[in-house]
Amino acid sequence: MGPTTxxxxxxxxxxLRAAQKSNRGAPIYSRLVNRPLGRLLAALAHQLGLTPNQVTGISAVFTFSGILLVAVVPPSPAxxxxxxxxxxxxxxxxxxxGQLARLLARGSPxxxxxxxxxxxxxxxxxxxxxxxxxxxxxxxxxxxILLVPLxxxxVDTVLFFSFILTDSLRRPSGPVLAEPTDSRPSVLRSVLVAPTDYGILCLIFLTLAWPAVFLTLYGVLMLGTAGYLFLGLPRWYRDVSRLGTSA
Known part of the structure; x- marks a missing residue:
């Protein structure tokens, strides 16, 4: 249902600001840029009467158009x-x-x-x-060097799957993984997990026309993400081990 007149x-x-998800555990770009941007886009979608699933579809069009251009078009500054x-x-x-779904109370599996x-x-x-x-x-x-994106x-696929799965397993019995025990968002933690932020990855495509610069930044993000994954996996395994087994 669209907004009233x-x-x-x-x-x-x-x-939407009142319905905003907590910033606890959010990487720095998501916290300072993407969620505020998403709030404005969600407000626009709300004004247009779009559903959350329609917004997801539009998001996919933008994202995969960009990914396709990476693969098929020679990089230039423009x-x-x-x-x-x-x-x-x-x-x-x-x-x-997600923000629109929370606003409309229309989140669904x-x-x-x-x-x-x-x-x-x-x-x-x-x-x-x-x-x-x-x-x-x-x-x-x-x-x-071609092994780097492979x-x-x-690393990114394993991180995404393990994080989502562990969060799903923990959700009935405890807080989600993205939320540490402190009650206030930690700026330091947001900075430390910045290499895992997809928004930072998006930004470095500005340098795609200069392969040496791009590969340096891309490699740093890859190493940071790999380090986060290798440090996180043992902890997440311990978390799910404590859940016990069902009969």
Missing amino acids: STTFADSVRA MSAIIALLLMTGYGLDSAD AGGWLDHVCDSAKTATIHLAVLVSLYRFAELPNDL FYSI
């Missing part, structure tokens, strides 16, 4: 900016669908399923698109 864009923004803009807009809309399917697809394909782009368009000093795809 008396509901303005500012009213929608205020209502194309790099277009790709980054498409990816960042898609990510903002990815935040907007089907909506969550659709959102996670789209997220899992982009998690894998964005790195495969980088692999194709490097192979087709970049002059690499060594072909072994390894990044594995």
Whole structure:
């Protein structure tokens, strides 16, 4: 159901701010940029009478258009900016669908399923698109560099799946993994987990036209994400081990 005739864009923004998910555990880009951007996009969607699933679909169009361009178009400064803009807009809309669902009290398992399917697809394909782009368009000093996006795809896919699965297993019996025990959002933690932030990955596509710069930033993010995964897996395993087994 769309907004009433008396509901303005500012009213929608205020209502969404009141329904905002906690920033606890959120990486720095998501916390400072993507969630506020998602709030504005969700308010716009609310004014247009869109459903959360429709917003998810629009997000997918932006995201996968950007990913396709990475793989098929030779990188240039202008194309790099277009790709980054498409990816960042898609990510903002990815935040907007959940915010809109909370505002409308219309969250559903089907909506969550659709959102996670789209997220899992982009998690894998964005790195495969980088692999194709490097192979087709970049002059690499060594072909072994092509292993970097392959390894990044594995790391990101395992991180996404293990985080979602562990959170799902814990949800009936405890807080979600993204929420530490302190009651206030930790800025330091947001900075430390920045390499895992998809928004930061979107931003570095601004440098895609300059392979040496892009690969340096991309490699740093890959190493940071891998480190986070390898440190997190034992902890998450201990968390689910304490849940016990069902009869």
